[in-house]
Amino acid sequence: MSDERMNARERWGLLLIDELTDRPPVYPLITSHAATVHGCNLIDYCRDGRVLAEAQIEAQRIYGQDGLTVFTDVGLIAEAFGSRYLLRAEDVPILLEPLIQNPEQVDDLAIPEPQSAGRLPVYIEAVDRLFTAAGDRQPVFAFIPAPFTTAAGLRGTETFLTDTILMPETAHKILDLTLNAALKLCDECILAGGLPVLVDPLASGSVISRHTFKEFALPYIKGLIDYLHRYDLDIMLHICGETKNILDLIPATDADLFSLDKLDLAAACKEIGSRVRLVGNIPPNSLLAFSGHPTFGPVEEALTIGMQNPKGFVLSTGCEVPIRADKEKLLTMINTAKRARYVEW
Amino acid sequence: MSSGNEIIAGVDVGSRSTKVVILRKMLQAGCQSSVVDSLQALPSHPEYEILARSLVPTGWTPQTAIAQAFQQALDQAGLQSVSRVIATGYGRSLVDFVDRRITEITAHARGAADLLPGMRTVIDIGGQDSKAIIISDGLVEDFAMNDRCAAGSGKFLEYLAMTMNLTVEEFAELAYRSNNPTNISSICTVFAESEVLSLLAEGVAREDVAAGAHKAIAWRVAQLALPLHPQTPVAFSGGVARNRCLVRELSQALKCEILVPPYPEFTGALGAALIGF
Amino acid sequence: MNVPNPRQIDWREWHTLFRAIPDELVQNTRYYRHLPDVEWSLYLFPPSTHTVYGNRLLRKLRFDNSPAALRLWGFVLSECERLYRAKQAGMKVVAVMGDLGAVTPLIYSFPNTIAFYPDCLWWTPFLMESRVLFEEAAMLGLSEDCCYVRAALGGFARRAYFPRPDLCIATVGATCDDMAAVTAGVERLGCTVRYLELPHRADREKSLQQCYPPFNSPPQSGGEKDNSSQSGGEKDGSPRRGGEKNNRSQIGRDEKYHPRDELRSYIAGQHLKLCGWLEDLTGAKFNLNRYSATIHKVNHLRKTIADLKDLITTSGPNPMGALEMLNAEFAALSYYGDLDECCAVLDELHKTVEWRVKKRAGYPNQSVKLLWLTPPADPLLLNYVEELGGRIVATEYLINQTTPLISIENDKTAQLPSDEHHRSFGRESIFLPLSEAQLSGSLISSSDYRIGLALQYAGKSRANGAVISGVFGSSHCPYETAPLVEALRQAGIPTLAFDVVAPGKVRMQAQLLNRIEAFIEMLKNRKNANIDADADGDADERGRI
Known part of the structure; x- marks a missing residue:
């Protein structure tokens, strides 16, 4: 597909000012899978900004997707606060020990400094390297764990969900902290050349109720987006899993793009497509070698529906591309999508 | 600017070699005594004495070369440290123990003016570029530098020497033997290389071809200098000034005598150190 | 007015300071x-916003700290x-290509119509530190032997930098050769x-009064032979300075002069032609009231820019x-797509500068006064000079066609056109004042005209030195730089x-920055020596204007 005249930055740029492009951007969420194609282990990928950047460049060279992604795990900010995570060579980091064991600790917590705390400097270095290497041709998306998800990493998911019911004030206090931490990280990512993307997997309908989303997730997502909108940045919100029960609330977050997962794309287009650009939503497990899922058909179907979306569409995966996704399947998905045309350019 | 008896180092990080000169500012004029015997060739000066000088190829790791050259000079002078360091040359930004950085234009002008008082024009052919500097009352009045490519720089001679399987020094001596330099019309180094091969294949004497290469670069440098209306006397500084053939060709191209200071490769480093006074 | 102490700050500091800008201001x-x-x-957003979308150079630039x-x-x-x-x-949306800042007032006088200047895409590759547009232009046949304006061709091809224009106009005649190649490429796409014809380049000494027209018809009046020294060359007619030969070769063998009035009429006729195209495009008839109102605004804008330049030249500290001044000067080309807002933006800038001058507030440590000739494609260079202690006190950016005030109010010949005479000859008199301004164009006037301006600016600003930033491949740079250098040097300046280095050529860029640094160092040393000499009661006026 190297004969395409338009590059990814140009394509995204036009999409974000409501202009027609040659085709929708094709942007599967290639995150830790980049480590696989680069041949590095995930501990290095998470701990070394140079490795992360090189892996993304390599993945982009192989797949030619529209955009580079800096993301390791949702615990990034929680770890910078002080939660303990286990880094693993073959899989993404997991939470070992949340920082806030006692609600009284909350008052003493300091917002982590992006230049020094935890792996935040790694993140910023990766954004900077990617932007320096390819920022004129590729947008660099810096995935930022949203306040609700980080709060769960600070407190432990179950405990935090219990807090929302039994100690809502404490939950809000934690969320204020995580919001401010996310703002600070966003600032540094912007200065390094990255466009923040908010990821809030714990705010999924698969995990929390509509009420909890409305009360504890949405205001903080909106707070973050309002802050970024003041800088005139177009913000993508990604929520994994089921989001049917909160779909009508998505425009209230003011997100410019909504990356959806297990949701009927046509229904999403109908309900919010005139207000929000949609990003999605090929099932990631269809990219596994022995999944038995077809690749070609769902892509065609998603394009047929998505390209009708009034505010625009980005062909993507519903969630992260699996670490050990089948290269050929991913390539098939991408190349199929790249054949789509709004107009001949 | 500074009190007496200060020890000042000038570091000149060129693309080919890194040079260091260490000076002591004299408390009283006329009482200098060189510490290093080998420096006797440099003229004595009433205001300073030269304690040491060193030269290390810059290579691919300039920081290492800088550290080596500086340490060598300190050892030579029997010093642990100096009062002030002034850096110059293309790699000056890489010297991290520096008090001030100046361009090689200012450094060469200052150095040449000191070594050859009364100089009005300084020509320096470096590894990466060439420059012509007009001096008036000890100040740079105007200058010109070549840019864009290796033609007109020391690299040009290096390439052509390599083409003839010679070192630069052998290439220069071979050329100096010629009384009939051939014409090499290509300005571009790449084309000049193939032109040299053609001339050799045609049977033109090796020394004439080598001298032709020197003539080409001398004329190119002259073209750089002439729009500045160079005044005599003209000095030729930098390591390439040790090349007798180039001095001869440059003299013909500029139609004037060319003076070469002693240890011309240290002119920039000396100038930098003097700026620190 | 709450104006902070003048400083130059980076994108990081602006990102933080931006939070203090009131919401209402951003929203309004x-x-x-x-x-x-x-x-x-x-x-109203900080540079960091634009960095994220690919303008990578903004991370290296320094910006003024005023709102x-x-x-x-x-x-x-x-x-x-x-x-x-x-x-x-x-x-x-009308694209105007070539040396055409002069006709944008006419375009803006039509309802709901704006102009833009695709040529200005030359600075996009530098702002983005990118070769994307140059690579695209190269695929279409314009490579490094063409001026950076070839980026415009890349922009047309990729269709992601500006929309497809509703009307695209360009010039023939005294236009840049490279731009002509670009417009040819645009047509191939x-x-x-549609082309407007401009008179050919004027001869040296005749430039202020007379120009060569592009046609071969004999002069109707005032023509005279120029067989000897009137060209400013030696008596044998041979070239005197580096630029002379090319200059003359461009104007051709026709040595007939046409009086300025005739040329004004000719250009006005071209404007009438453009007027017709615009009427066809918009479906609206030319309206003199609207045109007058537009000229008023344009004059206001031009006067603001002239005042700004004057304040910069004559002020105490800078x-x-x-860079801000470069942006202000280039506003006169096509008003960045919104004339009204452009006027408001420059008015505010003018107020700030005026206030600073009154308070003698400016940047510290910028003492070496410089005249800058030809716009530097690479914005970093202007910043670099300032960082080294230089200060740009005067500029000549080759856009002199956008500087004169257009004297429509006083022009007795301006008449309201009537529909029945819509396309008749003679109505071009309305556009005579606009044509008069266009005759000041840098590419129509001669090298002598530019040299005169350069010396005038240098004298007025008491510049310590001059910088000429040429562009390799740009047709006017080679034949104008040499005579400019010589004239300035002869005047003791x-x-x-140098030629500006394309993005991505790191080693050549380092060489260029080295030369600039050496130049500023030289001027500083000379300045300090003069000050010392002054202090000793032995003033040394060398290098002074």
Whole structure:
């Protein structure tokens, strides 16, 4: 597909000012899978900004997707606060020990400094390297764990969900902290050349109720987006899993793009497509070698529906591309999508 | 600017070699005594004495070369440290123990003016570029530098020497033997290389071809200098000034005598150190 | 007015300072104010916003710290989006190529019609530190032997930098050769280009009074032979200076002069032709009242820019950055797609500069006064000079066709056109004042005209030195740089001339920066020596104007 005249930055740029492009951007969420194609282990990928950047460049060279992604795990900010995570060579980091064991600790917590705390400097270095290497041709998306998800990493998911019911004030206090931490990280990512993307997997309908989303997730997502909108940045919100029960609330977050997962794309287009650009939503497990899922058909179907979306569409995966996704399947998905045309350019 | 008896180092990080000169500012004029015997060739000066000088190829790791050259000079002078360091040359930004950085234009002008008082024009052919500097009352009045490519720089001679399987020094001596330099019309180094091969294949004497290469670069440098209306006397500084053939060709191209200071490769480093006074 | 102490700050500091800008101000700073509250029309944002979208050089630049400068940057950097939004809002977008800042007043006088200057895409590869547009131009046949304006061809091909224009006009005659190659390439891309004819380049000494027309018809009056020294060459007619030969070869063998009146009429006729195209495009008849109102605004803008330049030249400490001033000067070309807002932006900048000058407030440590000739494609160079202690006190950016005030009010010949005489000959008199301004164009006038301007600016600003930033491949640079250098040097003004290095050529860039540094160092040393000499009661006037 190297004969395409338009590059990814140009394509995204036009999409974000409501202009027609040659085709929708094709942007599967290639995150830790980049480590696989680069041949590095995930501990290095998470701990070394140079490795992360090189892996993304390599993945982009192989797949030619529209955009580079800096993301390791949702615990990034929680770890910078002080939660303990286990880094693993073959899989993404997991939470070992949340920082806030006692609600009284909350008052003493300091917002982590992006230049020094935890792996935040790694993140910023990766954004900077990617932007320096390819920022004129590729947008660099810096995935930022949203306040609700980080709060769960600070407190432990179950405990935090219990807090929302039994100690809502404490939950809000934690969320204020995580919001401010996310703002600070966003600032540094912007200065390094990255466009923040908010990821809030714990705010999924698969995990929390509509009420909890409305009360504890949405205001903080909106707070973050309002802050970024003041800088005139177009913000993508990604929520994994089921989001049917909160779909009508998505425009209230003011997100410019909504990356959806297990949701009927046509229904999403109908309900919010005139207000929000949609990003999605090929099932990631269809990219596994022995999944038995077809690749070609769902892509065609998603394009047929998505390209009708009034505010625009980005062909993507519903969630992260699996670490050990089948290269050929991913390539098939991408190349199929790249054949789509709004107009001949 | 500074009190007496200060020890000042000038570091000149060129693309080919890194040079260091260490000076002591004299408390009283006329009482200098060189510490290093080998420096006797440099003229004595009433205001300073030269304690040491060193030269290390810059290579691919300039920081290492800088550290080596500086340490060598300190050892030579029997010093642990100096009062002030002034850096110059293309790699000056890489010297991290520096008090001030100046361009090689200012450094060469200052150095040449000191070594050859009364100089009005300084020509320096470096590894990466060439420059012509007009001096008036000890100040740079105007200058010109070549840019864009290796033609007109020391690299040009290096390439052509390599083409003839010679070192630069052998290439220069071979050329100096010629009384009939051939014409090499290509300005571009790449084309000049193939032109040299053609001339050799045609049977033109090796020394004439080598001298032709020197003539080409001398004329190119002259073209750089002439729009500045160079005044005599003209000095030729930098390591390439040790090349007798180039001095001869440059003299013909500029139609004037060319003076070469002693240890011309240290002119920039000396100038930098003097700026620190 | 609450204006902070003048400083030059980086994108990081602006990002933080921006939080202190009141919300109401951000919300009220809009372009296309005639459109009701469209969200996209906000533009008061810091450089970091534009960095994220690919303008990588902004991370290396330093910006003035006033809200007025922030507004100017926001306005300039939002032009690309603004052009697309204009089309979305149903406005007509006209591309003007070549040396055509002169005709934009006419374009803006039509309802809902704006102009833009695709040539200015030359600075996009530098702002983005990117070779994307040059690579595209190279694939279409224009490579490194062409001026950086070839980026415009890349822009047309990729269609992601400005919308497809509703009308594309260019020039033949005294236009840049490289631009002619670009317009030819644009036509090959399937875009219809309509041409205006400009007189050929003027001869040296005759330039202020007479020019060569592009046609071969005999002169109707005032023609005279120029067989000997009138060209300014030696008596044998041979070239005297480096630029002379090319200059003459461009004007050709026809040695007949045409009086200026005749040329004004000729250009006015071209304007009438453009007027017809615009009527066809917009479906609206030319309206003298609207035209007059537009000229009023344009004159206001031009006067503001002239005043700004004057304040910079004559002030104590430097009150505004060279880059902000470059943005201000280039506003005169096509008003960055919104004339009304452009006037407001520059008014605010003017107020800030005026206030600073009154308070004798400016940047510290910029003492070496420089005259800068020819726009530097690479914005970093202006910043670099300032960082080294230089200060740009005067400029000549080859856009002199956009500087004179257009004297429509006083022009007795201006008459309201009537429909029945819509396309009749003679009505071009309306455009005579506009033509008069266009005759000041840098590419129509001679090298002597530019040399005269350069010496005048250098004298007025008491510049310590001059910098000429040429562009390799640009047709006017080689034949003008040499005589400019010589004239300035003869006047005792040290001059540095170089070709700007394309993005990505790191080693050559380092060489260039080294030369600039050496030049500033030389001027500083000379200046200090003069000060010392003055202190000793032995003033040394060398190098002074």
